[in-house]
Amino acid sequence: MKKKLSLQACLFALFVLIGLIPMLVTNGVTERTSYQTLLNEHIAEVQSQCVMMANQLTKDNYLGKAGDPAAEAELEMLAGVYDARILVINSNYVVVKDTFSLAEGRTSISDAVFSCFAGNSNIETDEENDYIVFTRPIYNVDGTVINGVLLMSASIAQIGTTVDSLAWKTQLLELMWVIVLVILSAVLARVLVIPLYKLAVTINHMAIGDVAVDTPIVSVDDYRETELISDAYNKTANRLRILDESRQEFVSNVSHELKTPLASIRVLADSLLSAGEVPVELYREFMEDISASVDREQQIIDDLLTLVKIDRTSGDLNVTQENINDLIENTMKELLPIAEKKDVELVLESFRPVVAEVDRLKLSLAVSNLIENAIKYNNEGGWVRVSLNADHKYFFIKVADNGIGIPEEAQEHVFSRFYRVDKARSRETGGTGLGLAITQSIILSHHGAIRLHSKENVGSTFTVRIPLMYIQ
Numbered sequence: 001m002k003k004k005l006s007l008q009a010c011l012f013a014l015f016v017l018i019g020l021i022p023m024l025v026t027n028g029v030t031e032r033t034s035y036q037t038l039l040n041e042h043i044a045e046v047q048s049q050c051v052m053m054a055n056q057l058t059k060d061n062y063l064g065k066a067g068d069p070a071a072e073a074e075l076e077m078l079a080g081v082y083d084a085r086i087l088v089i090n091s092n093y094v095v096v097k098d099t100f101s102l103a104e105g106r107t108s109i110s111d112a113v114f115s116c117f118a119g120n121s122n123i124e125t126d127e128e129n130d131y132i133v134f135t136r137p138i139y140n141v142d143g144t145v146i147n148g149v150l151l152m153s154a155s156i157a158q159i160g161t162t163v164d165s166l167a168w169k170t171q172l173l174e175l176m177w178v179i180v181l182v183i184l185s186a187v188l189a190r191v192l193v194i195p196l197y198k199l200a201v202t203i204n205h206m207a208i209g210d211v212a213v214d215t216p217i218v219s220v221d222d223y224r225e226t227e228l229i230s231d232a233y234n235k236t237a238n239r240l241r242i243l244d245e246s247r248q249e250f251v252s253n254v255s256h257e258l259k260t261p262l263a264s265i266r267v268l269a270d271s272l273l274s275a276g277e278v279p280v281e282l283y284r285e286f287m288e289d290i291s292a293s294v295d296r297e298q299q300i301i302d303d304l305l306t307l308v309k310i311d312r313t314s315g316d317l318n319v320t321q322e323n324i325n326d327l328i329e330n331t332m333k334e335l336l337p338i339a340e341k342k343d344v345e346l347v348l349e350s351f352r353p354v355v356a357e358v359d360r361l362k363l364s365l366a367v368s369n370l371i372e373n374a375i376k377y378n379n380e381g382g383w384v385r386v387s388l389n390a391d392h393k394y395f396f397i398k399v400a401d402n403g404i405g406i407p408e409e410a411q412e413h414v415f416s417r418f419y420r421v422d423k424a425r426s427r428e429t430g431g432t433g434l435g436l437a438i439t440q441s442i443i444l445s446h447h448g449a450i451r452l453h454s455k456e457n458v459g460s461t462f463t464v465r466i467p468l469m470y471i472q
C-alpha cells in the first residue's frame with residue numbers, strides 16, 4: 001500500500017516552519033544592525049572626546065608651550081581609555097606628541113592632515129584594519145589660526161568582539177527556541193489530531209460489533225468535521241442495519257415459504273406409506289395433492305428467481321421504444337382465460353397511443369401481476385378496468401377492480417415480499433406474495449412510481465406512473 005501523508009506530521013512540519021520563519025528572517029538583520037548601531041555609538045563617543053581634547057589643547061595653548069605635562073597626561077589617558085593612538089602635529093607637519101612615542105619629531109603628511117589644516121574635521125573608517133581615524137584642528141589661543149592637528153586612531157576591534165559574543169548568546173537562545181518549538185509543535189499537532197484518532201477507534205470498535213444487533217452511535221463532536229463524519233457514519237450504519245434486518249426477514253420468509261409445500265408433501269407421502277392397503281382412488285387423490293404442492297414449490301422458486309434477477313440487474317434494463325397500448329393489450333389477452341373462468345369482465349380504455357422507452361418483458365410482467373391480482377381477488381361477475389393515458393412526460397396505467405379490496409392496515413404492506421392479506425385464501429388462489437414486490441421493483445427500475453387506493457369490499461385501484469423517456 002502506498003504510504004500516506006500523515007496529517008499529524010504535516011501539522012508538525014507546518015508549526016515548526018511558521019515558528020522558524022520570523023527567526024530566520026530577523027537573524028541576519030539584527031546581527032548587521034546591532035554591529036552598525038554599536039559602531040555609530042562608538043564613533044560618536046570617540047569623536048566628542050576628540051573634539052573636547054582638541055578644544056582643551058587649543059585653550060591650553062599646548063602647541064605654544066613645549067610639552068605641557070598635564071595635557072600630555074590627559075592625552076595618554078584618552079588614548080588608554082579608547083585603545084587609541086593619538087598624534088599631535090604642529091603647523092610644520094612635525095609630530096610633537098605620539099602616545100605610542102614612535103613618531104615624535106618626524107614629519108606626518110597625509111590627506112587627512114592637509115584637509116584638517118584647511119579647517120575640516122575628518123572621520124575615516126578602516127573596517128578592514130578595525131580602526132577609525134579622527135582628525136581635528138587645534139587653533140591658536142584666540143581661535144583664529146589653525147596651528148596644529150589632533151589625529152586619533154581608535155581601535156574598533158572591541159565592537160566586533162562584543163557583537164560576536166552577542167551573536168553567540170543569540171544563537172544559544174535560538175537553539176533553545178528551536179527545541180521548545182519542536183516540542184510544542186509535536187504536542188500541538190498530536191492534540192489537534194486526537195479527535196480523528198478517536199473517531200477511527202470508535203468506528204473500528206463499531207465495525208467489530210454486529211451492526212444488526214446494536215444501533216451504533218458514533219459521536220465525536222470535538223470538531224464540526226468529525227461531527228459530520230460521525231453523523232454520516234451513523235446514517236450509513238443505520239441503513240445497513242435496516243438492510244440487514246430486511247435481509248434476515250426475507251431469508252426467514254423464504255425458508256418458511258419453501259418449507260410449507262415440502263411439509264405437506266411429507267405428510268401426504270407418510271400417510272400413504274403408513275396406511276398399508278390403500279384404494280387406488282385415495283392414492284390418486286393424495287398424489288394429486290403432492291403434485292399440487294410440487295407445483296407450488298416450483299412457483300415460489302420461479303418467483304424468487306425473477307425477483308432476485310430484477311434486484312440484481314435493476315439499472316441495466318433492456319430498454320427499447322415500445323407501443324404501450326399493444327403491450328397492455330397482449331398482456332390482457334393472455335389473462336383472458338382466467339378472467340373468463342372467474343366470470344370477471346376485462347376492459348381496456350386507451351385514451352391515446354403511447355410510445356415509451358421500457359423493458360418490454362419486465363413491464364409486461366408488472367402489468368400482468370396487477371391484472372392477475374385484480375382478477376384473482378375479485379368476486380364472481382366482477383370487472384377489471386385497465387386504462388392507459390399520458391402527458392408530455394409520463395404515461396399512466398391504472399388497474400381498477402371491484403373486488404374484495406384491501407383493508408386499510410394491510411395497504412402499506414402489500415408490496416412487501418411474501419405479504420398476503422388473507423393467507424388461507426391466497427393459498428387457495430395459489431399466490432406466493434411476491435407478485436407485487438416484483439411489480440414494484442420493475443416500476444422503480446424504470447424510475448416510475450406505483451400507488452394504491454383500495455377499500456375493503458368495494459375494490460382496489462393500482463396507479464402506475466412511468467417516464468416516457470428512460471432516464472439512465
Ligand SMILES: Nc1ncnc2c1ncn2[C@@H]1O[C@H](COP(=O)(O)OP(=O)(O)OP(=O)(O)O)[C@@H](O)[C@H]1O
Nearest residue numbers: 373374377405414420421431432433434435436460
Ligand atoms: N387487486 C387486489 N385486490 C385485493 N387484494 C389484493 C389485490 N392485489 C393484491 N392484493 C393483496 O395483496 C397481496 C399481495 O399480492 P401479491 O401479488 O404480491 O401476492 P399474491 O397475489 O398473493 O401472490 P403472487 O402474485 O406472487 O402469485 C395478495 O395476497 C392480496 O391479499
Ligand SMILES: [Mg+2]
Nearest residue numbers: 373431435436
Ligand atoms: Mg399476485
